[in-house]
Structure formats: C-alpha cells, structure tokens
Amino acid sequence: MPRLLVTGGRGQLGVALSRYADTPGRDDLDLTEPASIAAALEAYTPEVVINAAAYTDVDGAESDEAGARAINSDGAQSLAVACRDRGIRLIHISTDYVFSGEVPRGGDPATAPGFEPHDPTGPTTAYGRTKLAGERAVLTAYPEATIIRTAWLYTGPWRVILDQPGGDFVATMIRLESERETVNVVNDQWGSPTYVGSMADQLLGLLSAEKAGSVDARGRTLHLAGGGRATWFELARAVFEFLGADPERVQPCTSEEFPRPAPRPEFSVLSDRSWRDLGLDPLGEWREDLGPGLTYLASSRNQSSRGSARDRDA
Ligand SMILES: NC(=O)c1ccc[n+]([C@@H]2O[C@H](COP(=O)([O-])OP(=O)(O)OC[C@H]3O[C@@H](n4cnc5c(N)ncnc54)[C@H](OP(=O)(O)O)[C@@H]3O)[C@@H](O)[C@H]2O)c1
Numbered sequence: 001m002p003r004l005l006v007t008g009g010r011g012q013l014g015v016a017l018s019r020y021a022d023t024p025g026r027d028d029l030d031l032t033e034p035a036s037i038a039a040a041l042e043a044y045t046p047e048v049v050i051n052a053a054a055y056t057d058v059d060g061a062e063s064d065e066a067g068a069r070a071i072n073s074d075g076a077q078s079l080a081v082a083c084r085d086r087g088i089r090l091i092h093i094s095t096d097y098v099f100s101g102e103v104p105r106g107g108d109p110a111t112a113p114g115f116e117p118h119d120p121t122g123p124t125t126a127y128g129r130t131k132l133a134g135e136r137a138v139l140t141a142y143p144e145a146t147i148i149r150t151a152w153l154y155t156g157p158w159r160v161i162l163d164q165p166g167g168d169f170v171a172t173m174i175r176l177e178s179e180r181e182t183v184n185v186v187n188d189q190w191g192s193p194t195y196v197g198s199m200a201d202q203l204l205g206l207l208s209a210e211k212a213g214s215v216d217a218r219g220r221t222l223h224l225a226g227g228g229r230a231t232w233f234e235l236a237r238a239v240f241e242f243l244g245a246d247p248e249r250v251q252p253c254t255s256e257e258f259p260r261p262a263p264r265p266e267f268s269v270l271s272d273r274s275w276r277d278l279g280l281d282p283l284g285e286w287r288e289d290l291g292p293g294l295t296y297l298a299s300s301r302n303q304s305s306r307g308s309a310r311d312r313d314a
Pocket residue numbers: 007008009010011012013014025026029030031032051052053054055056071075093094095096131149150151152153154166
C-alpha cells in the first residue's frame with residue numbers, strides 16, 4: 001500500500017481507514033487553513049491523500065452556505081493545490097447530492113437506471129452546490145486528481161458496538177428500535193445505502209491496484225456506492241429485521257409529512273458502471289453489507305441479557 005493520509009480523520013470514512021492511514025483530525029489538518037494543510041503534508045509525507053473532510057450537515061448548510069463552501073469547495077481546492085505542488089496523488093470524496101434528485105427521464109424510481117458520472121448535475125441543496133463546486137475546483141487545480149462520489153454512508157452497528165460519537169441513519173434506527181414502539185420513515189426517496197467499511201476496503205483495493213500498475217483512475221470521476229437501491233423506509237425495515245425486531249414497527253410516510261430545511265432528492269441512486277469499467281469489483285448489494293454487523297449486535301445483546309438473567313437467578 002502507498003503511504004496514505006486521510007483528512008477528516010474523526011469522521012466516518014476517516015475512522016474506517018484509520019488502520020491503514022494517518023488520519024489527522026481538524027485540529028491537525030484544517031482545510032480552511034492552507035498553512036495547516038502544508039504543515040500536515042510535510043509532517044506525514046503521504047504518497048496518497050484521500051480527502052474525506054467535509055461540511056456534511058446537509059440541513060445546517062442551508063443557513064450557512066458560506067461556511068459549507070469554505071470547507072467543501074475552497075478548502076478542497078487548497079488541498080488540491082498543495083497535493084499537486086508536491087506530486088501527491090489525491091482522491092477527493094464527493095456525494096450523490098450533486099445530482100438534482102429528479103428521476104432520470106421521468107422514469108420509475110424503483111427501476112430507473114442509476115446516475116452515471118457524466119449525467120447532468122444540478123443540486124437543489126446548499127450542501128450539494130458546495131460539493132459540486134468542490135469537485136470542479138479540485139479538478140481545475142489538479143486535473144490528475146480523482147473524484148469518487150458515494151451515497152447514504154453509514155457506520156451503523158459498529159458505531160454502537162465501538163461507542164463512536166456522532167450519528168448516521170442506521171445507527172439512529174438502531175437507537176429508535178430500542179426507544180420507540182413505532183417509527184415513521186419516508187418511503188419516497190431512493191438511494192444507494194453504503195457501508196463505510198466496505199467503501200474503505202474498495203478504496204484500498206483501488207490504491208493497491210494503482211500501485212501494482214493494473215489500474216489508473218487519475219483524472220476520472222467515479223461512483224462507489226452500495227449495490228441495488230432502497231428507500232429510507234426499506235433501509236429502516238431491514239435494520240429492524242436484522243436486529244430480530246418486528247419490521248412492521250417501521251411505518252412508511254412521505255417527504256411532505258417529514259419536512260426538512262434541505263429538500264432531499266427523490267432519487268440519487270448511483271450506477272456502479274464507472275467502477276466496474278476500471279476492472280474493479282463493485283460493492284455488493286446493500287443488504288449483504290448491512291446484515292453482519294446488525295446480527296452481531298443483536299446476538300451480543302442477547303448474550304448479555306442472558307448473562308444478566310443468569311446473574312439475577314444465581
Ligand atoms: N455521510 C454520508 O451519508 C455521505 C454521503 C455521500 C457522500 N459523503 C461524503 O463522504 C465524505 C466522508 O463523509 P463522512 O460521512 O465520513 O463525514 P463525517 O463523518 O461528517 O466526517 C467529516 C469530517 O470532516 C471534518 N471536517 C470538517 N471541517 C473540516 C475542516 N475545515 N478541516 C478538516 N476537517 C474538517 C469533520 O470534523 P469535525 O468533527 O471536527 O467537524 C469530520 O470529522 C465527505 O466528503 C462527504 O461529503 C458522505
């Protein structure tokens with residue numbers, strides 16, 4: 001493996017890559033401070049940088065677009081310039097929210113083809129606009145950089161098991177399963193649930209294939225997200241099922257019934273063709289990645305409740 005540095009080291013992707021990379025947090029490498037970027041690159045001397053740092057508060061960005069832009073676009077550009085000037089390979093992580101969220105060609109979201117990298121973008125959220133500006137700024141400053149868009153990223157059960165701070169949709173559903181009898185979840189937004197551990201593995205696979213000379217992704221924009229598609233409701237039901245809970249406790253609702261400051265895309269499924277075209281294996285179907293961590297969590301909870309019952313009886 002090349003010597004790797006991942007920005008945003010305390011975030012989901014940073015933590016998932018921390019066994020294989022230097023993963024400075026914002027206090028060590030702040031994208032809004034070019035001097036901090038330069039100091040970190042000099043200190044860690046990476047061969048490859050993955051930019052996983054971002055302003056990811058999608059609702060918060062609606063009232064703080066300048067703050068989001070400073071990190072997602074200006075900060076990404078500063079990093080690209082610093083990597084270019086040092087000859088460091090750069091992989092910049094972006095998002096499905098760069099698309100408008102409309103179903104392509106007015107089709108059925110359950111069957112319409114997922115977005116390809118070259119499909120027209122047109123984000124409707126401040127977060128999406130700043131991330132798209134970031135993609136363009138990175139490629140303008142450093143045309144050999146690679147943009148990798150992902151979607152609906154979660155750490156899920158491992159966040160609970162390892163007691164990691166922060167939240168994601170799957171981790172929230174795990175918590176709500178233990179707190180509420182029923183949960184209403186929107187069933188009219190379609191996307192590509194992506195387990196962050198599998199995404200990390202794929203990124204490492206790409207880097208080792210590049211190091212071996214069998215793949216060259218420089219200058220490309222690629223999609224890397226869980227296979228298949230789901231609505232948030234379907235994802236929530238699957239979480240309950242894998243936990244051994246009654247999935248009927250998850251009830252469908254519409255986006256209108258659950259308004260958010262940032263309008264969520266109706267459709268942001270990502271096609272895996274660009275990844276397969278490189279000769280790399282795509283991520284598996286999203287359910288396959290979701291299951292193991294949740295069944296492990298459910299069985300460890302069962303064991304500990306059996307242990308507590310034994311202690312009580314003794
Ligand atoms: N999460 C998703 O569902 C999703 C979906 C599609 C694409 N993505 C993209 O995937 C990438 C990784 O996402 P993630 O879920 O791992 O994000 P995350 O968990 O929110 O982590 C982002 C990290 O970036 C750090 N950061 C913020 N501002 C920074 C700055 N100025 N300098 C350095 N670090 C800074 C944050 O630090 P603090 O904790 O100190 O704020 C945080 O640790 C991002 O590019 C994101 O846009 C995510």
